[in-house]
Amino acid sequence: MFDLLSRPATEVAPLLLGAVLRVGDVAVRLTEVEAYLGEVDPGSHAFRGPGKRNAVMYGPPGHLYTYFTYGMHTCANVVCMPEGVASGVLLRAGEVIEGAGIARERRTTSRTPFDLAQGPARLTVALDIRLEDAGSNLETGRVRLELPAAPAPFSAGPRTGVSGDGGSDEYPWRFWIPGEPSVSPYRPAVKRQRA
DNA sequence: GTCGAGATTATCT
């Protein structure tokens, strides 16, 4: 079943829609993902070649890739493509279908049932995914991925929040399930400026 | 309700 994950990220991404990510007693149904094609993708962490942070992305598919961003947040990816080739799918948002009470305790700022995992960093908080989970096997590890029996309907559009791709218009590699309230609203990539 | 800027730290140059 996980053999599917050795395909390119742009093909794997839609397959992950509707999949269930489970950690302990909390489960999330994925409603929004983003494809990253590794070294040929300027928006990818692997664009500049292998490093300590992205080493997992060069590993075998079906594993978890986590990274820190903006100092405070963790994001989770599913590694795809065969070992030696960097590629991954960023898990952007989902709907909490089990353990909502636990998720709400972790996400104290959450105000609606749909923003518990509405965003890449929120999803990792709701599921308690941390940096040390990087490289764990999604079939046997602490973080489990359950692929859907049937593919979900999906829409595609430009990626959000990615710098280095000169405006995301050229990369319509964001996929989501239409009509899901847990899908984060579209926000164009803006260059962040510090004081 | 909508918009804009600050927060905070692992990783890379």
Place this chain on the structure above:
DNA sequence: GATAATCTCGACC
């Protein structure tokens, strides 16, 4: 020392 695949909060309409 600069940067970053984001989130939250405070100001303003």
